[in-house]
Each structure stands twice: as C-alpha cells, then as structure tokens.
Amino acid sequence: MLTLEGVGKRYAVDGTEIVALAGISVTVAPGEFVCLLGPSGCGKSTLLRIVAGLIPPTTGVVRIDGRPVTGPGPDRAVVFQDYALFPWMTVRDNVEFGLAARGVEPARRRQVAMELLRVVGLADFADKYPHHLSGGMKQRVSIARALAVDPALLLMDEPFGALDAQTRYVMQQELLRIWRSYRKTVLFVTHAIDEALYLGDRVLIMTARPRRLKAELRVTQERPRDIAGAEFGRLRKQALDLLSEEIARSMAEEAQGAVPA
Amino acid sequence: MKGAAVDQVAAGAPAVRRRLVLTREARLGLGTVVAVVVLWKLVHAAGLFPPWAFPAPEQVVAAFARTLASGELLKNAWASVQRQLVGVALAALVGIPGGLLLGASPTFRAAFLPICRLIYPIPGIAWIPLAILWFGVGFTSTVFVIFFTGIWPILFNTMAGVETLQGQYTEVARVYLAPRLFYVRKVLIPGSLPFIITGVRLTYGVGWRVIVGAEMISSITGLGFMIDDARWQLRPDIMVAGMITIALIGWVMEQWAFDWLERATIERWGMKSTRR
Numbered sequence: 388m389l390t391l392e393g394v395g396k397r398y399a400v401d402g403t404e405i406v407a408l409a410g411i412s413v414t415v416a417p418g419e420f421v422c423l424l425g426p427s428g429c430g431k432s433t434l435l436r437i438v439a440g441l442i443p444p445t446t447g448v449v450r451i452d453g454r455p456v457t458g459p460g461p462d463r464a465v466v467f468q469d470y471a472l473f474p475w476m477t478v479r480d481n482v483e484f485g486l487a488a489r490g491v492e493p494a495r496r497r498q499v500a501m502e503l504l505r506v507v508g509l510a511d512f513a514d515k516y517p518h519h520l521s522g523g524m525k526q527r528v529s530i531a532r533a534l535a536v537d538p539a540l541l542l543m544d545e546p547f548g549a550l551d552a553q554t555r556y557v558m559q560q561e562l563l564r565i566w567r568s569y570r571k572t573v574l575f576v577t578h579a580i581d582e583a584l585y586l587g588d589r590v591l592i593m594t595a596r597p598r599r600l601k602a603e604l605r606v607t608q609e610r611p612r613d614i615a616g617a618e619f620g621r622l623r624k625q626a627l628d629l630l631s632e633e634i635a636r637s638m639a640e641e642a643q644g645a646v647p648a
Numbered sequence: 649m650k651g652a653a654v655d656q657v658a659a660g661a662p663a664v665r666r667r668l669v670l671t672r673e674a675r676l677g678l679g680t681v682v683a684v685v686v687l688w689k690l691v692h693a694a695g696l697f698p699p700w701a702f703p704a705p706e707q708v709v710a711a712f713a714r715t716l717a718s719g720e721l722l723k724n725a726w727a728s729v730q731r732q733l734v735g736v737a738l739a740a741l742v743g744i745p746g747g748l749l750l751g752a753s754p755t756f757r758a759a760f761l762p763i764c765r766l767i768y769p770i771p772g773i774a775w776i777p778l779a780i781l782w783f784g785v786g787f788t789s790t791v792f793v794i795f796f797t798g799i800w801p802i803l804f805n806t807m808a809g810v811e812t813l814q815g816q817y818t819e820v821a822r823v824y825l826a827p828r829l830f831y832v833r834k835v836l837i838p839g840s841l842p843f844i845i846t847g848v849r850l851t852y853g854v855g856w857r858v859i860v861g862a863e864m865i866s867s868i869t870g871l872g873f874m875i876d877d878a879r880w881q882l883r884p885d886i887m888v889a890g891m892i893t894i895a896l897i898g899w900v901m902e903q904w905a906f907d908w909l910e911r912a913t914i915e916r917w918g919m920k921s922t923r924r
Contacts (some may be wrong), residue, residue, distance in 0.1 A: 441819055458822075465823045471816045474917040475838035485824035487834070518918025536824060 389415040389438070389540060389572060393447035396433055407433045409599045411447070413591065417539070420566060420573045422583035424626065425593030426634060431576045434593075435544050438574060439465050451540065461489070464533035468545040470525040472517040478528050479504065479513040485536035503531040506565065523554040530562070534569060541571045547582065559585055563610060580626045584619060585612055592626065594633045602629050703885035711885035712892070720874070725893055727869040728859055731787060735794025736855050740848055743799045747806025747847070748836060751814075757807075764803065772797025772858040780866050790870070793862040794855040801850035805922075809843025810836060842914045846922045849906045856898045 391414075396407040408430040415421050423431040437444045440459040449456040451463075464485065472481050480487075482500040491499075504510045507527035509520075517525055526546055533541055546562075547555045559582065566573055577583050583590045584606055594601040604626060608618050670678065685705050691697070692704045703711070715721035749756045750764075775796050779789035817839055821831045837844075863872025871890050878886035910921055 439823060441822060459825060461825060463823070465819075467816065467820070469816070471820045473817065473820075473835065473839070474919050475841070475913075476834075484820075484826075484834070488821070488824045488826035488830055516917050532824075 388417055388450075388452055389413075389574070390450045391434075391438070391447065392450070394434070394437060394444045394449060395446035396430070396437065396442070397445045407598060408437075408444075411600055413600065415572055415574065417572055418570050420575065420586060420588045422587035422590045423574065423576045423593060424580065424583040424590050424630075425578065426595050426630065427578055429593040429595040430598040431578075431593050432544050435465075435542050435574060435576050438540075439463055439542050441465075461536065462539045464536055464538040464541055466526070466529050466533050466541065466543045466546045468548050470517070470522075470529045472525055472528055472532075474517055477514050477516060478509060478520070481517065481528055482531045482535050484532055489536070499535050500531070503534050504528075506534075506568075507531045507561070521554075522550050523558055526550065526558060527561070530565065534565070534571075539572060541566075541573045543573065543575045545576050545578065548577070548579075555582070560611070562586065580623055580630070581614060584622050584626065585614060590626065592629050601633065700882045701884055703888055707885040708888045708892070711883070712889040715874075715886060715889060721889070721893060724869055724871050724874040724890075725897065727867075728863065728871045728894075729897065731790045731863075731870065732794060732852075732855055732859055735791045735859075736798055736848070736852050738791065738795045739798040739802055739851050739855070742795075743802035743847065743851070744806050744844060746799075747803045747844075748810055748832070748840070750803070751807040751810025751840075752832075752836065764800075767796075768800050770796075772854070773861050776862055776865050779862075785866050785868065787867075789866045790859060790862045793866070794859055797858045798851040798855040801854060802844070802847035805843045805847030805850065806840060809840030809847075809922075812843065813839040842919055842922045845906065845910055845914065849902065852901060852906070853898070856894070856901070860894060 391411050394411040395409045398405045425431045436442050438449055440456050479500050483496045486496040547558050590604040592602045689705050772793050775793050779792045783789040817835055821835050860872035863870035864876040867873045871894055875887045875890040
C-alpha cells in the first residue's frame with residue numbers, strides 16, 4: 388500500500404520560492420495501476436521522484452506499507468523516459484545491475500536476467516550493447532532491469548514518451564501483460580490522455596497552477612480497452628475538458644504576465 | 649558474440665583498403681610531406697645555410713641508417729620510451745583516482761583543487777633543475793618532469809568526466825541501491841572513460857613533447873640527449889634524424905594505440921569520444 392499524505396515540494400530559485408507540488412494526498416492499493424496525467428511542468432515527474440526517494444518532499448510524507456520513505460529502497464524500481472541504460476554494459480549486465488548491486492551471486496543473477504529477457508522478448512540480444520537496440524527494445528531492457536529486483540512498486544516516468552506511435556502501442560500492451568503476470572503496483576507518469584486511460588485503473592489528473600491533484604478518473608472498462616469505443620470516448624472527453632480548462636488558464640496567466648505589444 | 653565479430657570486420661575493412669589504395673585525403677597529406685622534403689632539398693642545394701648547420705635530406709636518411717645500424721638510435725629511443733611510459737603510467741596512477749575524487753567529492757575538491765590550479769601553470773621544464781638536485785642526472789629526474797607535466801590533463805579531464813556523468817546514471821545507481829565502491833567500479837569509471845582516455849592521450853602528448861627538453865639537460869641517454877650531443881659534433885643530420893624518430897614514435901602511439909583503445913571501449917559501447 389502506497390500512501391502520500393500532503394506531499395509538497397518547494398524550491399528556492401534566486402531567492403524566489405517556486406512551488407513544485409502542493410498538498411498531494413493519494414492512496415494506491417497493492418497491484419493497482421495508477422496513471423499520473425498532466426501537462427508538462429505540472430510536477431508529476433517531481434512527484435514520482437519523491438516516491439522513488441530520489442528527492443525528499445518539503446512537506447508531508449510518503450509511506451509504503453506504513454513506513455515513511457526516506458530514500459530509495461528495495462521495494463521500488465524506476466523506469467526512466469530515456470531508458471538510462473549503461474552503454475558500457477551488455478543488455479544482460481544492465482538487467483543484472485540491481486541484483487549485482489545487492490550482492491546476488493552471478494549464477495542466480497544470470498538466471499533471473501535471462502528469464503526476464505525472455506519475458507520481454509530480448510533473450511537473443513543478451514550480449515549486445517544498448518546502442519545496437521531500438522528505442523522500444525531499450526525500454527524493454529529498462530523494464531526488465533526494474534523487474535529483476537522484484538519491487539512491489541514500479542515507478543514509470545513517461546517511459547514511452549520518446550517512442551513512435553506504433554512502438555508505443557505495442558509497449559503499452561506488453562506492459563499490461565507484464566503487469567498482469569507479475570502483479571506489481573504501478574505508478575505511471577504520462578502527458579498522453581489516451582495512454583493514461585488505456586493503461587490505468589485510475590487516472591489522477593494534475594494541474595499546473597497550482598501544482599496539485601485536480602481530479603481522479605476511475606476506469607472500470609475491461610482490458611484490452613477499445614480506444615475507439617463509446618465508453619473510452621466519454622472518458623477521453625472528460626479528461627480533455629479537465630485538462631483544457633487547465634491549459635486555457637495557464638495560457639491566460641502567461642498572457643497577463645507578458646508585456647503588451 | 650557473432651555480432652561483435654561482424655562489427656570488427658566492418659570497422660576494419662575500410663581502414664585496410666585505405667592503406668592499399670590511397671584516398672584523396674591521404675594523397676593530399678602525403679603530397680604536402682613530399683613537397684616539404686623537395687623544398688628542403690632545394691634550400692640546401694641553393695647553399696643558403698652553411699652545411700654544418702643545414703643537412704640535406706639524404707644526409708639525414710644516411711644518419712638515420714647509420715645510427716640505426718650502430719644501435720645508437722634504438723638504445724636512445726628505448727631509453728626515452730621507457731621514461732615516457734613510466735612517467736605517463738605514474739601520471740595516470742595518480743591522476744585518474746585524483747580526478748575521480750576531485751569530481752565526486754566536494755570536500756576533496758575544495759581542499760585540493762586550488763593547489764592544483766596553482767601548480768598547473770608551472771611548465772614541466774621549470775622542474776628540471778630541482779629534479780636534478782633531488783634525483784641526479786638520469787632516469788628518475790626525467791620521469792619526474794614527465795609526471796609533473798603530464799598529470800594535469802588526465803587529472804582535469806577525469807574530473808570533468810565525473811562531473812558530466814553526475815545525473816541520470818547516478819540516479820539509476822541510487823534507485824538500485826548500489827554501494828559506493830560498486831558505483832565507482834561499475835558506473836563512475838566506465839562512464840567517465842571517454843574523458844579519461846582523452847586525458848591519457850593528452851598526457852602522453854605533452855609528456856612526449858617535454859621529454860626531449862628534459863633529456864637535453866638532465867640525461868646522458870635518450871633521444872633528447874642524442875640530439876643535444878650532436879650539437880657538439882656539429883652533426884645536424886643526426887639531430888634531424890633524432891627529431892624524425894621522435895615524430896614517428898609519437899605519431900604511432902597517438903594515432904594508433906589510443907585510437908585502438910577508443911575503438912575497443914567507448915566506440916564499442918556507442919559512446920562519443922570527447923576529442924574535437
């Protein structure tokens with residue numbers, strides 16, 4: 388169980404205080420797939436990094452099964468947008484990284500890595516270096532690396548944002564398949580409405596000004612979801628309305644701030 | 649495995665072809681070298697300089713052949729190369745860990761970077777008199793001078809490499825709970841390798857350039873000594889033969905050994921060299 392209690396983040400930039408996040412409270416049930424949807428600059432990646440333990444919140448607390456998060460832990464793994472694979476390691480060594488860091492013996496490590504590479508369909512590429520792989524393949528390796536440490540919570544920071552539309556679609560299905568068979572809790576950050584609604588059990592919509600949670604959409608539609616269907620269309624319209632209100636407001640604010648010509 | 653072998657063949661093939669059939673670039677480069685030699689011969693033939701100060705190209709070739717046959721050239725070249733290798737190795741041994749520490753630890757940087765910046769502008773040659781006082785004439789003092797000249801590029805490049813690496817790779821290491829030493833071995837050093845190799849390359853270059861000066865003053869062997877000694881015999885042909893030997897050895901190391909090292913590591917990983 389992941390709980391966020393009044394999580395906020397403020398930065399001081401040149402003496403001015405910037406509010407990156409304010410008063411975020413969420414509860415995510417074990418095995419739930421939750422998407423964080425919002426325009427760029429709404430602080431959704433900051434929130435993910437706080438949950439990962441990479442940065443501390445200024446206010447509030449993140450708890451996993453009741454214990455406060457004070458840094459990265461064995462119960463969480465992160466999949467980054469630009470894969471963040473180590474170019475000097477083979478695909479297999481990349482997948483083994485988390486286990487090697489924890490001192491797991493080589494034979495066991497290798498076994499886990501090869502099994503996961505089979506799951507993501509890259510067993511034949513185990514000895515390749517990442518630069519031989521396409522973007523979609525790199526992201527599969529990154530997912531395998533995250534699964535290798537068997538985390539309860541999988542944190543994904545716009546993982547498919549850099550992929551082309553078709554690869555993206557394939558990867559979304561792949562992720563759902565993996566999520567079903569490994570029963571991980573997933574926190575998935577995205578700015579794409581369709582992606583959030585296609586994947587999530589719940590979609591949390593974040594606003595940019597102020598940077599807080601605005602609304603929550605519960606998607607009860609059976610998977611695989613028909614993105615051309617009426618129910619999906621209704622949810623999409625709802626999400627779009629919530630977001631465009633937001634975008635319109637921030638544009639208006641920017642226009643006010645600008646010097647008139 | 650199979651893929652790697654294919655890559656090597658693919659990378660090696662054009663290089664082999666270049667050596668057999670000269671490319672346009674190679675013809676232009678070689679043409680200029682030939683033109684310079686011809687010009688040199690013409691200047692010599694015109695008698696603009698006295699013969700004891702200005703050798704003809706063929707005299708240099710003869711001096712080269714003679715010193716090679718007598719073993720004098722190889723003996724001195726080996727003496728220089730030995731000092732160079734030991735000096736560069738020492739600079740790397742101190743410079744790489746030092747650079748890693750300077751880049752990774754703000755405390756270490758605050759303590760040691762100012763003194764490094766202070767010593768850095770002192771030319772290697774300026775250390776020679778002190779080196780002779782401390783170590784006498786010969787191997788140790790020359791190595792000392794190479795070390796103090798060569799340590800800076802490798803130290804500062806390694807530091808820059810670590811600073812460039814901080815960020816996402818470091819975050820991945822944190823997410824997966826990598827212990828400090830594991831992080832240094834598996835992430836920090838390989839991740840900084842493009843900078844480290846460039847650093848060693850520069851160190852090699854400045855070391856090789858200073859060694860000759862050092863040997864002229866502080867040694868009785870080596871290519872620098874051979875060149876300086878030829879002055880007393882009024883033998884400019886031996887001087888130039890020694891200079892060309894220096895150029896050839898430097899060229900082979902800088903163009904071949906380091907290029908090979910880069911191909912074997914950072915190019916294989918698809919990373920970019922930091923040169924140019």
